[in-house]
Amino acid sequence: MQVWIVEYIYDDGGSVGIRTAKVNAPDYETARQFALGDAPAKDFVMSLHPESEDQFLGRPTIRARQMSGQVVNEVDDPDDDLEDNNDA
Template identity: 60%
Template sequence: MQVWIVEYIYDDDGAVRINTANIRATDYETARSFAVANAPAPDFVMSVRPQSEEQFLGQTVIQAHEMTGKIVSDLPDPEHEDEDGDF
């Protein structure tokens, strides 16, 4: 038995929602089938991955916000601003 991490991104009346679940299953196909059957909405995107030490809390949320333009990872460093305020 292995732990699988399921990450859903779905629309909730115009708002982007993200849901993460842990599933215990013997293989990928079993975990995927269970994840599809228990999805939080009719229309969704999901990823199913085996649990690992490389995952960190919030990774999916950060990626979803970057995809929707709500946050940007490459912000200019304020210490390197030009004198006239241009970046």
């Protein structure tokens, strides 16, 4: 059984709603079916990916605000540091 991360972005009464959930499922398709049935609203977009040690908390919220056109404070991408260190 694998743990999958579901990120929902949906209309929450005129504002952007964001919800993150975990799903235990043996494969992508099973996790996807469960995630679709557990959606927080009728209209939504979602991403589904296996849980990973490399995930950056807050990235779904930042991405959702960018997609909705809301102003986002500049947040450094943690992967940029890795790329800079590889140049040395």
